[in-house]
Amino acid sequence: MNRDQWLATCVIFLGGLGTWLLLPHKHGKIKARLTQGCGAALSILALLLLSAFYTSPGPFLPNVFFWVFATSAVGSGILTITSRNPVYSALWFASVVLSTSGLFLLAGASFLAAGTIIVYAGAIIVTFLFVIMLAQSEGQALYDRMARAPGAATLSGFALLWAVFYALLMVRSPGGDFKPVVPRLTSASEFVKPTLPGNFKNSGPVLPGSGPAFVLASAIRPTALLADDRAPAPKKSVPHVAALGATLFTDHLIAVEVAGTLLFIALVGAISMATPRTPIRPVDREAISAGDPAQARALANMTN
Amino acid sequence: MISLAVLVPLFPLLGALVAAIGGKWLKGLSHWPVIVGIGAAFFVSLLLYNSVDRLGDSRVVIFNWIDAGDLHVPFQFRIDGLTTMMLTMVTFVATLVAIFASGYMHGDPAYPRFFALVGLFVFSMTGLVLSNNYVLTYAFWEGVGVCSYLLVGFWHAKPAAAAAAKKAFLVNRVGDFGFAIAIFWMWTIFGHSLSYDDVLNERTLETIPHGTRLGIALLLFWAATAKSAQIPLYVWLPDAMEGPTPVSALIHAATMVTAGVYLIARSSLLFVTVPGAQATIAVVGCLTALLAALIALTQTDLKRVMAYSTVSQLGYMFMALGAGVGSVAKFAVVAAMFHLFTHAFFKALLFLASGSVMHAMGGVIDMRRFRGLRHRLPYTHLTFLCGGLALSGIPITAGFFSKDEILAALNMAAHEAPRVGIPGWIYGLVYWTALFTALLTAFYTGRAYFWTFWGPERLPGPDDPEATPSETQVQSSTVAHHVSTELPSADAQAAHGISEEPVAHADDHGHGDHDSHFGQESPPIMWVPLAILAGFALLAGLAFGPTGIFEKHLVRTPGFEEMGGHAVAHAFDWASVLLGSAAGVLGLGLAYLFYASPSPLPARIAANLGGLYRASLNKFYIDEFYDATVVRFTWLAAAISRAVDEYVVHNLVLSVAWLPRFVGRRVLGPLQNGLMQYYAAATALGVACLLLILLLF
Amino acid sequence: MFPFDLLANYLIVGAALMAIGMVGFLARRNLIVMFLSAEMMLQGVAVTLVGFGRFHGNWTGQVFTIIILTVAASEAAIALALVLVLFKRRSSLDVSLWNDLREPGLPLSVENPDEAEAPEIVPGPESYPHLTVAGIEPPHPRQPWERPRD
Known part of the structure; x- marks a missing residue:
């Protein structure tokens, strides 16, 4: 160690x-x-x-x-x-x-x-x-x-x-500098170019539109890329929230929809769980306050 | 034509299935499918018989049964002279027995079961004689054993019947063991083939060492002694009387006991090559015949007399088989099979007639309880007489011809034996013993006949301890046991004599209204089969023996024609004929003298031969001997095994079971405390451990 | 620029939050505190994901975190509804009361508050600070440790 x-x-x-x-x-x-x-x-x-x-x-x-x-x-x-x-x-x-x-x-x-x-x-x-x-x-x-x-x-x-x-x-620890397994794509423009990104050039003969580049192209679309400091000026000017929204509602649209549905279901479920089956009426409340333990117990059972 | 062979076992099987499955609805009609099935099988057997005479023998493969490694066993049937002869005989007798049983078993609560089992029994036996290899034969051999177990123990609620069934099964297992060893051995030495064509082949047999052949032959004979009730394994057969009488007839005449004889006859090509084994067979058969005949002399149970008579006659068959040395071989096998053939008729007849008597006597079969039934039971009387004459070997009856052939074969063997290295005097001794046995046979047959049907009429009372209260004859004879237990004592009887007033009977008191349900002749459905069998018992010998039909048919079995080298001319042995007939007539005459009318003679003889008489009455204490040796030893072994099982194995198993229970209850159980956080902690700890192991190692 | 060393910062913080949340979830008995601990674990994961997203230069980490937020919100709604129902049943937030899934015949855990040894009552940091009584004192019985410190 x-x-x-x-x-x-x-x-x-x-x-x-x-x-x-x-x-x-x-x-x-x-x-x-x-x-x-x-x-x-x-x-x-x-x-x-x-x-x-x-x-x-x-x-x-x-x-x-x-x-x-x-x-x-x-x-x-x-x-x-x-x-x-x-x-x-x-x-x-x-x-x-x-x-x-x-x-x-x-x-x-x-x-x-x-x-x-x-x-x-x-x-x-x-x-x-x-x-x-x-x-x-x-x-x-x-x-x-x-x-x-x-x-x-x-x-x-x-x-x-x-x-x-x-x-x-x-x-x-070993090298001190760890390189990510998937090379970082610096910009969308670089990505959409038919030529391969520089890091892939040495990894053997890769046909355009196939292999890792193809996988990458179908996995990460331009909208999914984070704005980078080194990117050219127009790219940099994209507002943060707008870019996140773009990727959310293009690349992850279904996930967003599912998440929304989940939230709605959770809302319904929480309400149905937490509300008592039979609401306590004012009459019953009086009975409880009057100190009728039997009826209070019955009510407690009922409300649960 | 040949493929019809499959129908012979199939029809009884179908009948049995219909009776078994449809019995609930058929009820009292359950005998029909089985009778029709067996009858159809008989018809097909006749066709096959005819085809063999015209076309010779053949094989038919039904399907490939076992195909494992070196073991190839086809489900193959074989049609030749021996097979068709057996098939015809078995199905014919079984048909008549089934018809008889439909009357005899009438009203039994388990009527459908009975007929289903009879069908199964016939199926097994026909399969046994049809199969073309030892494995298939063995399978059906076991099937026959199972069916006999089920049928002997048909009234399984009766302890005696259950015990008899168990005894029959266990004793047969002893023989099956020998058969199994023989099959394994044969498989090893006969080039991994168990087909009859490969094993029973003179060229193949020549290559096998003599010792091996002798060993296999003796093992096969061992198997046959169990099935065919020879010394030392005959003890199950007399006890098998506990089954219903038609079952006894079936076992004794057609299906069961003939299997052993059939096996030896089938393998006779092998046996002929080992004269030592043949001599053994002859001597064992001779001893069995003599012993059984001696026992039969004093038995008072009509069915038991018949049972010992069967053992004795089977001994005759084995004597004949054993006589097959050298050039006598073919003649001897033919003689044995011919005796088997005729014996099937008259023994079935005698058993069914006994059953008829028993039916009329309300389940009583002890001969001391009834006498002089010839007027009451005219048909039974006449048919019994025919069977008795045939059994005694009175001239022109069936038994006469077959018995004389056996005697002639023995006589020839005595001359032939020295040529193959067996001392001739052995066969001489066997010959004279056989003659003496013939005399005894005639005597005890006559004794049974005269005692039952002659003399002053007497019937068992309705309140006879042996009699069943109802029509259903759930109680067959257990007389022989009771004689030595319930009745005063065998010794006292022996001193007193058994002839005139054997035991002071309960039926002699007051109300002599014997015209109750007793003493009526059986219905036609019972006596018509008797009459048919009686015809065969009288005439089958004359029709098949001297005319040579039987022999000509039988030698259509492959190898039989050339067996024993050159064929010898059928020499009619006048000396044997005369001696045998004389023995039969003399025996019957003595019996007439002793038993036709009350006479003090037997009592005097019994008193003079006290020891021998007692020994015979108690079956020479063979059962007691077995009980003291084999059974006790087995009990001891069983007790030890049980102790080991109960105290060692049981505790071992318990401790094996105890460990997981202990771990579950004391160690793992408390972990399931229902507190969710413990489970989560265990999960987290597990993940941490896995991760650490992954990283560190 | 977001090299691996910077990512490691986020990973360390995320792992620490995750582990602490797990300790809380395992050790505390109050349902609400357990719920908070679970949320804390989710926070740790969120930090890690955001770091990874930045490291790889795409939005995926943040999108994932947003989804996690959604799930956490749903979980909060459901969990609190369940807590409410449970509290109605037993009038307590103690998770140990809900041990019906234990092995049959097994006695209740000794940590059950009813069977636990009585706590040593000494005034300590657990007691509430002493406040000047204002208005009328509510009618609830006071626990011993709620007595004002001397």
Whole structure:
């Protein structure tokens, strides 16, 4: 194992240990402040060490933004799962979503960043409402202070993380510079030309319109290509959202339609599931408030 | 014409299937398909018989049965003199027996089953004699065994019948074992062919070492001893009386016991080449004949007398087969088959007549319970008389000719044997023993006849312990067992004598109204077959024997004509004829003297020969001997096996079953705690492990 | 330009989010928190996909993420409806109550809150902060750990 792998192992071990210490006790025992402090310290240490793996994305400002967003995403994630109070969990999850939106922005997915915030903000607000409505009506619940096998969960989760890390470092370490398997097509104009892209020229006699080029041509259409910095000026001027819309409604039209249908079905399903079969009439409500337990039970059965 | 051969087994099989499947609707008419089927088979057999006389022998392949590696067994039929003779005889007798049974079994609750089994029985036997290779013969041989098991145990609710069926089957298995070994051996040495054409071929046989031939011959004879009830495996046959009487007739006359004789006769080309085996056969047959005749002298069960008589007559046939040494071979085989042929008629007749008596006596077959039935049962009486005369070998009856041929063959063999290295005195001894047996045969036949039909009339009472309360004769005779158990005692009887008033009977008390359902002559459907058989019993010998029809037909079997080298002229052996006839007449005369009317003579003789008498009455304690040796030993082995199975294998199996149950209950079961997160954790851990293994190794 | 090293940044963050979400899903017992953890796993995947899309220079990663968003929204709707139904049945968000699929005859898990040992009641970070009482106190019974800290 080289230095990177040792470091990765170290990060994951520390992070796992910290998360385990921060998670609620298995039998609902209250953890000492020292334990929690240790967990927090170890997690922060792991987060800081993790930043050693980040490659600087460029000048100072993007660099700082990336570091802040990445650390905030992971840290908020840890806090989401360790908070005893589901309200806090929901809030920390909102932080995760915001951070990932920032990462999206840095990766040039501005529409997605906005979309994520909009969609998840709605979802989070709904969740928040749920939490307040259901869980908090009787105060903090016992089961929020009890974790289910925190050791095993941490072990399996972080073992998986370690495996992914290991794979990533294995890919990255040997040459230092990894070339994608499918060569990057720099521009649509280059692609639609009958001549093959430069990278394919050395890969043997390839007839026009057949072989990898053919596959590529049928798989990736011009609209699917991301605008590139090096592309000529008119290409660069295509607005971001317009280009995404173009690929969505040309290359992935059916997927979009199916997704819309799915959303509609989910809407119908959620409503049919959540609404009680027989609405509670004011008369019944009076009966319940009058303290008729039998009828209240019957009503409860009926509404379920 | 030749392909008609397939119809012979097919018709009874179809009849059996119709009776078995349609029995539910046919009910009391179930005998029709079977009778028609067997009758049609008889008709086809006659055509085949005729065709062999005109066209000679032939083969017909029905289909390719076994085709595995080196083993090629076609489902091939063979039509030649021996086969057609057997076919005609079997189907003819079986037809008459089936007709008789339709009256005899009337009202039995399992009427359709009975006829289905009879059809199957005839199917198996015809297939056996038709098949052209040992494997097919073996298959039908087993089929015959199964059918006999099912038919002997037809009244399976009766313990004695179930035991008899089991005994018949098991004893036959012992013989089948020998047959199987013989087949394996033959397959090995006869160039992987088991066809009769390849095995029974003089050129092939010459190439086989003498020891091998002797071994195979003895193994085949071993098989025959079981099927054809010879020493030491004859014990099942007398017990097979527990089946319905028509079944007994079928087994004894046509289908079952003749199979062994047929097998030896079929393989006679092989047997002729090994005189040692022939001498063994002759001696065993002779001993069987004598022993069975001695036992038959004292049996009081009419059917059992007949059963021992069958064993004895089969011994005769084997004596004749064994006499086939050197140039006598052809004559001996013809004699044996001729005796088989005539014996089928008169033995079927005697059994059916016994059945008729039993029918009239309401299921009672113990001869001490009835006497003087000749006026009550006139047809039965006359037909029984015909059968008895034939069995005794009284001149011009069927038995006379066949028995004398056997005696002549033995006489010739005594002269011929030294030429092939067998001491002549063996056959001499066999010859004289056979003559003595002929005397005994006549005597016990006469005893049965006179005791049953002569003397003062007496019928068993309605409340006789042996009698069945209803018309359905679910109880056949178990008398012989009961004699030694229920009745006072065999010893006391022996001292007292059995002639005049054998046992003080319950039927002699008060109400003498014997004209109940007893004592009436059987209906025509029963006595007409008897009459036909009686005609054959009297005349078949005269018609087929001296005229040479039988011999001419039989030698149309391939190889028979030239068997034993040069043919010898049929010499009518006057000495044997005279001696044999004299023995028959003398035996019958003695029986008349002793039993025609109550006489103190038999009692006195029995008292004087106390030990011998007791031994004969108890069948020479052969069953007890087997019980003490073979059966006990088998029981011991079975007990050990059972103990091993129960304590060792059982626990082993249990522990094998225990392991997964333990793992499931104690280890894996608690994992299924219904908590979804555990399942998810297991999945995640599994993915992580897989990924790590993939990356690290 | 978006070399592999930059992609690795996104992959690391995505993997970390995914793993943490999985830990939360496995360890927490509150249905809503589990649901949030599952959403977090989806976020990790989304980050990874966006990174890959940028790396390969096409929109596919983002389109995929949009589809994931849609599925996540559907999932949120259905899951919350189910949570609502479940809560109506048992008046609790504890996922351990729903263990009817366990092996027949198997006793309930000891982590069942009813059978668990009583928690050691000490004031700790789990307690709510003490707020000045305003208005009338609601009539619900107060849990011991909800008592104001000394």
